[in-house]
Amino acid sequence: MMRKKLMAATVGVAAGALVLSACSSGGGSTDNPSGGDTTKPVVMELWQNSTTGDGQAYWNKMAADFHTKYPNVTINVTSIQNEDMDGKLQTSLNTGDAPDIFMARGGGKLADIVKAGLVMDLTGKLDANTESTMKGALAAFTIDGKEYGVPTSVLPEGFFYSTDLFTAAGITDVPKTIDDLSADAAKLKSSGGGGIAVGAKDAWPAAHWYYQFALRECSQDTMNKSASTRTFDDDCWLRAGKDLEAFAATKPFNDGFLTTSAQQGAGSSAGLVANHKAGMELMGAWDPGVIASLTPDTQALKDLASFPFPEISGGQGTPGAMLGGADGYSCHVNAPPECVTFLDFVATKTNQEQYATAFKTIPASVDAQGVVTDPSLTNLLTAYNNAPYVMLWLDTLYGQNVGNALNVAVVNLLAGKGTPEDIVKAVNDAALKG
Amino acid sequence: MTTLSETNAVDRRNDGGGASAPSPSVRRRRLSSPWRKRLEILLLAGPALVLFAAFVIFPVIIAAYYGFFSWAGYGPATDFVGLRNYTTILGDQAFRDALWHNIVIIVLSLLIQGPVALGLALLLNRKMRFQSAMRILIFIPYVISEVVVGTGWALILASGGALNSLLAKLHLESLQQDWLANPNIAIFTLMAIVTWKYIGFAVILFLAGMQGIPEELTEAAAIDGASYWQIQRRITVPLLAPTLRIWAFLSIIGSLQLFDLVYIIWGPYVAGTAGTSTMATYMVLSGRNAGSYGYGNAVAVVIFIVSLIIALTYQRLVLRRDNRDAVNGVPR
Numbered sequence: 150m151m152r153k154k155l156m157a158a159t160v161g162v163a164a165g166a167l168v169l170s171a172c173s174s175g176g177g178s179t180d181n182p183s184g185g186d187t188t189k190p191v192v193m194e195l196w197q198n199s200t201t202g203d204g205q206a207y208w209n210k211m212a213a214d215f216h217t218k219y220p221n222v223t224i225n226v227t228s229i230q231n232e233d234m235d236g237k238l239q240t241s242l243n244t245g246d247a248p249d250i251f252m253a254r255g256g257g258k259l260a261d262i263v264k265a266g267l268v269m270d271l272t273g274k275l276d277a278n279t280e281s282t283m284k285g286a287l288a289a290f291t292i293d294g295k296e297y298g299v300p301t302s303v304l305p306e307g308f309f310y311s312t313d314l315f316t317a318a319g320i321t322d323v324p325k326t327i328d329d330l331s332a333d334a335a336k337l338k339s340s341g342g343g344g345i346a347v348g349a350k351d352a353w354p355a356a357h358w359y360y361q362f363a364l365r366e367c368s369q370d371t372m373n374k375s376a377s378t379r380t381f382d383d384d385c386w387l388r389a390g391k392d393l394e395a396f397a398a399t400k401p402f403n404d405g406f407l408t409t410s411a412q413q414g415a416g417s418s419a420g421l422v423a424n425h426k427a428g429m430e431l432m433g434a435w436d437p438g439v440i441a442s443l444t445p446d447t448q449a450l451k452d453l454a455s456f457p458f459p460e461i462s463g464g465q466g467t468p469g470a471m472l473g474g475a476d477g478y479s480c481h482v483n484a485p486p487e488c489v490t491f492l493d494f495v496a497t498k499t500n501q502e503q504y505a506t507a508f509k510t511i512p513a514s515v516d517a518q519g520v521v522t523d524p525s526l527t528n529l530l531t532a533y534n535n536a537p538y539v540m541l542w543l544d545t546l547y548g549q550n551v552g553n554a555l556n557v558a559v560v561n562l563l564a565g566k567g568t569p570e571d572i573v574k575a576v577n578d579a580a581l582k583g
Numbered sequence: 584m585t586t587l588s589e590t591n592a593v594d595r596r597n598d599g600g601g602a603s604a605p606s607p608s609v610r611r612r613r614l615s616s617p618w619r620k621r622l623e624i625l626l627l628a629g630p631a632l633v634l635f636a637a638f639v640i641f642p643v644i645i646a647a648y649y650g651f652f653s654w655a656g657y658g659p660a661t662d663f664v665g666l667r668n669y670t671t672i673l674g675d676q677a678f679r680d681a682l683w684h685n686i687v688i689i690v691l692s693l694l695i696q697g698p699v700a701l702g703l704a705l706l707l708n709r710k711m712r713f714q715s716a717m718r719i720l721i722f723i724p725y726v727i728s729e730v731v732v733g734t735g736w737a738l739i740l741a742s743g744g745a746l747n748s749l750l751a752k753l754h755l756e757s758l759q760q761d762w763l764a765n766p767n768i769a770i771f772t773l774m775a776i777v778t779w780k781y782i783g784f785a786v787i788l789f790l791a792g793m794q795g796i797p798e799e800l801t802e803a804a805a806i807d808g809a810s811y812w813q814i815q816r817r818i819t820v821p822l823l824a825p826t827l828r829i830w831a832f833l834s835i836i837g838s839l840q841l842f843d844l845v846y847i848i849w850g851p852y853v854a855g856t857a858g859t860s861t862m863a864t865y866m867v868l869s870g871r872n873a874g875s876y877g878y879g880n881a882v883a884v885v886i887f888i889v890s891l892i893i894a895l896t897y898q899r900l901v902l903r904r905d906n907r908d909a910v911n912g913v914p915r
Binding site for chain 2: 554
């Protein structure tokens with residue numbers, strides 16, 4: 150289908166190109182993307198996951214700006230609902246009718262696609278500016294020393310909370326330890342602030358709690374080693390489960406959290422925070438944008454602030470380590486060279502600043518991070534920049550199969566149907582289903 | 584059809600005529616008749632067979648093929664694992680739970696929906712005011728899409744939802760429950776929703792069956808002094824039996840395939856802990872969500888085999904008489 154479209158577009162644009170070249174003869178070439186022919190029309194498909202508002206407008210603007218700069222390149226932007234993205238991408242990649250540029254989140258999920266030889270190796274092709282300003286964020290898209298994507302945002306995780314509800318509950322300082330956190334959740338509940346919202350129906354938001362405890366209990370080395378062995382041999386994985394079990398026993402979560410979804414509607418965990426029905430939630434740095442879309446006036450929540458996950462005593466993880474993810478974009482293996490030019494284009498300082506503003510998040514480019522002034526993000530950004538290391542979401546890092554088994558096991562634990570031992574067993578057994 | 588019987592008539596006449604050679608026109612007809620018949624069969628059944636083969640038989644074969652591989656879904660499947668996927672499925676407690684839930688849903692659907700629908704159908708079969716309106720009201724839930732029903736009930740039954748608020752307003756706090764997440768209750772919540780949703784279908788089916796029962800029988804029984812209940816027990820219900828058997832068959836198949844309501848209300852993760860997971864939600868969870876497409880295909884094959892066994896057994900044991908009657912055209 151895409152080939153057909155390309156042919157039709159070729160005919161159309163070629164006719165236009167004749168007219169254009171007549172007007173601009175002798176004008177000389179301006180930019181030459183990756184050494185490609187600037188007069189040869191190129192059409193690329195882009196799949197992104199923002200279906201409404203500023204996010205969608207951003208990608209349309211990027212496509213239009215790129216077309217202005219390189220008139221022979223046309224980019225068709227397709228919006229795909231986030232939860233449908235993996236499945237649709239999978240189908241299209243298998244049929245050979247894949248988009249040229251698609252959203253990717255690095256880690257094991259990207260590794261599966263790379264393994265099938267469907268992603269363009271960007272090593273040595275990216276602009277020096279992209280390489281230097283993305284720094285650590287590029288690591289999420291680096292597999293076996295090769296780069297397969299360019300990040301657009303970095304998404305460290307922390308608690309997003311309502312300062313109004315904290316004040317109403319008599320909480321004066323953000324919690325520094327897990328005991329503080331339990332105590333604050335109890336205060337929030339007794340003052341009608343609804344405790345800590347968690348969207349366990351979608352599993353991953355609940356599983357993030359386990360990831361955070363594991364980050365504190367396990368050393369960086371242990372966590373990285375599990376990425377290649379895909380087994381949980383170290384004792385720290387069990388201790389993380391016990392920590393979570395003990396914490397959950399204090400009943401800190403919102404009523405009915407097992408059937409609460411993460412981001413859909415006012416009844417979701419983000420919706421509960423947006424409507425002051427819950428005091429806080431543990432979430433990645435995209436949360437201010439999601440919460441803003443769920444407030445009654447769909448404007449940013451005025452009293453939203455953030456703090457990093459508290460420390461525990463006796464863990465092997467370096468204090469200050471953070472968990473996070475990165476959103477980014479990859480090129481299909483057969484995409485034209487202009488795809489790389491586009492990824493560099495999106496990674497420039499101005500375009501990264503626009504991205505951060507449109508998505509209310511932290512841009513991947515260090516140069517553009519000055520644009521983050523939202524008080525709900527600055528705390529996390531500081532913690533992120535000071536972190537000794539940042540671990541990728543475990544379900545991304547360890548791949549879809551192990552990640553899914555891990556998430557299921559954590560939900561079972563929180564529902565009282567599983568034990569910390571079951572979490573370790575589920576991960577070690579997942580290879581059988583792989 | 585007409586042509587065929589005409590041809591037969593001509594043939595018989597000729598046979599009756601002894602050794603006389605058939606006239607040229609008759610010979611032509613006789614020769615053409617088998618081809619004609621084959622062409623007719625091809626034209627009428629061909630498109631359906633092609634569709635059936637392309638969208639039913641072929642996917643089953645492909646699923647069976649992928650079921651023998653460990654395959655993440657990208658590129659060709661190369662990692663052959665033999666029967667490992669199948670042994671893992673049968674050994675997985677989550678799958679056995681899901682299968683058990685399916686069985687519970689089948690049994691409870693038959694036990695709850697059957698008698699209730701029969702009662703409603705008997706009621707609605709009597710001449711009364713607002714009969715059509717009541718029939719429509721009972722049938723409406725069946726027409727509403729599963730996603731809408733699921734979303735609606737999920738909102739009503741959420742722990743802070745309408746039902747618990749209503750109970751609080753009525754000062755019945757002791758009856759408040761976590762209707763969805765409590766594993767002791769969730770399966771009955773699901774059964775209540777399933778009953779509400781599908782009872783209309785059963786009622787309409789039973790009513791249609793009752794329309795086919797000749798009025799003379801009930802009139803004659805009434806003249807002989809049979810009471811209303813005697814008539815229903817001795818005449819209506821026995822004559823409705825073929826309809827009841829078909830309904831039960833459809834209900835069993837529907838229960839085996841139950842997916843959308845559970846997926847919308849609980850999602851594939853919490854369905855397992857709440858005790859409402861079905862084989863289909865297990866397939867999505869461990870196949871698609873895990874990116875283990877080889878394993879997912881193996882689950883699909885297991886569901887297919889389970890359904891096939893149950894369907895064929897039912898056909899053979901229960902529906903045999905109905906089918907034979909239908910084939911031979913014997914009036915029931």
